[in-house]
Amino acid sequence: MRTSPGRSISIFLILTLSFLFYIYRFKPKAIFNDTALTDSYQMLMRSISSGGHVKFQENKQALKSRIASVLKNPKNEDEENHAVNIALYLFPEILPDTNFEKELAIELWGTFENAIEKRPRTSEARMKFEEMKSNIWNYENPRLTNVGLSFHAEETLKLYHELSLP
Amino acid sequence: MSKSDKKLTRADIYQLKTLILPAFVVILTSISFTALIWLGLSQDQTSQFINSHDSKERSLFAINYPANGPFQAELTDLKSQNILKKADEIEIQRSILAATDYLDIPPSLLWCLLFQESRLNHLDGIESDKASSGLGQFSRFSFFEINHQLERYSPNVSNLIFLTFGRDIRPIAAKRGDLVSLSSYYSIPTAVTASAIYLHNRYFQLSQLLEKKGISYRSDILWLFAMMAYNKGSRSVLSFWNTIYRKNGPEYFSELLNNYDFFRSNTEDTVLLTKSLNKIWEEAKAKSYARELRIHTKNITSCAVSPMFQTTRSLTEVTP
Numbered sequence: 001m002r003t004s005p006g007r008s009i010s011i012f013l014i015l016t017l018s019f020l021f022y023i024y025r026f027k028p029k030a031i032f033n034d035t036a037l038t039d040s041y042q043m044l045m046r047s048i049s050s051g052g053h054v055k056f057q058e059n060k061q062a063l064k065s066r067i068a069s070v071l072k073n074p075k076n077e078d079e080e081n082h083a084v085n086i087a088l089y090l091f092p093e094i095l096p097d098t099n100f101e102k103e104l105a106i107e108l109w110g111t112f113e114n115a116i117e118k119r120p121r122t123s124e125a126r127m128k129f130e131e132m133k134s135n136i137w138n139y140e141n142p143r144l145t146n147v148g149l150s151f152h153a154e155e156t157l158k159l160y161h162e163l164s165l166p
Numbered sequence: 167m168s169k170s171d172k173k174l175t176r177a178d179i180y181q182l183k184t185l186i187l188p189a190f191v192v193i194l195t196s197i198s199f200t201a202l203i204w205l206g207l208s209q210d211q212t213s214q215f216i217n218s219h220d221s222k223e224r225s226l227f228a229i230n231y232p233a234n235g236p237f238q239a240e241l242t243d244l245k246s247q248n249i250l251k252k253a254d255e256i257e258i259q260r261s262i263l264a265a266t267d268y269l270d271i272p273p274s275l276l277w278c279l280l281f282q283e284s285r286l287n288h289l290d291g292i293e294s295d296k297a298s299s300g301l302g303q304f305s306r307f308s309f310f311e312i313n314h315q316l317e318r319y320s321p322n323v324s325n326l327i328f329l330t331f332g333r334d335i336r337p338i339a340a341k342r343g344d345l346v347s348l349s350s351y352y353s354i355p356t357a358v359t360a361s362a363i364y365l366h367n368r369y370f371q372l373s374q375l376l377e378k379k380g381i382s383y384r385s386d387i388l389w390l391f392a393m394m395a396y397n398k399g400s401r402s403v404l405s406f407w408n409t410i411y412r413k414n415g416p417e418y419f420s421e422l423l424n425n426y427d428f429f430r431s432n433t434e435d436t437v438l439l440t441k442s443l444n445k446i447w448e449e450a451k452a453k454s455y456a457r458e459l460r461i462h463t464k465n466i467t468s469c470a471v472s473p474m475f476q477t478t479r480s481l482t483e484v485t486p
Contacts, residue, residue: 085446103378134307140401142308143305
């Protein structure tokens, strides 16, 4: 059976458009687009390996100032959400008081992070890390389902795992 | 009437006076005592009234449970097929009543939570490598909290362990090789007590947070949020609260914590749940977690809440 070139082109176009629509509709949507912000954790991890906990604290402090300014004047909802999540896990004290997560974040891991930073790479720091890890899992996903932990919780635990290793 | 009669009458009156006076004193004293006792009782009744206000709030929960048809049918099946043994069912019920009485948890809520988590199979997960197991689907991090962190929550929580078992049975773990040990989560009283404490701790976290902010709440609605936090973590609940507070303001938020209809309509809103969980996880995970959370909440709520509150029609509509 012969097909006309017009029909072939039409079928090709329909298939291509269907494929493009499928890709567009079902592409995995990243929550955040700002790579500078998503790289924050990698930057902090590099600072631990290159300059130890002193460098880590310097860079963490710089990130805190930056996140504080983003929280005051976010460009869009994505950026704000990302800044809130970084603040939640690394410096919850700068979150606005209206945020219901602030108090528990300070209690469940903020104080533990401070303790680890004060005496890094000690057995005491390791105990604090274990408690902080348990708190974060119970806070986010107590049944340990496949959903796992959020990106920010995972990255924070990686940082403090490294800082608390005796 | 003669004079002698009159004299007799006077003598009688005199005698009566000598009798009446002490009798009058006795009667007065009795009345005073009765009045004091009545006053004392009425003070108790006043406090009972205040408590009854609390128990009036509690009446959101069903006295007979499961309150929903599907769970009732499933329970009948489990029992008729001897999957749920009579002795186990009784032991679960006894342990639930003891723990809920001490921790002030609505019994129907704990029963329905355990039914949703494990279908009351206290050995659930014993032959698999599931991350969570037993009646209340405990994970290693839930055990960590019970074993090491109870002092963080209300001070008398750990007393429940002493009261129930006569000693501290911790550390509790999912001990497959030692089922009869009280330290094993596969033991029914241990699993129920530990699960009740874990649920209570979620309630404690949420209530402390609201009290610090001076936000009033209805305790039985907060128990429903604590149930959500038990399964999906306090973060899911707080993110949900943040979303609603930002979108609708403090008055609407207050209704959410005080009005069961608001609670029900908002927790059944998959779009709203997904939106709030999307602040934590990427979209696909947020969708799947939101779906699970909605089903979980709906199942437990329909099982634990009195059928009176579950009609979608108003009272005027159902009145004949």
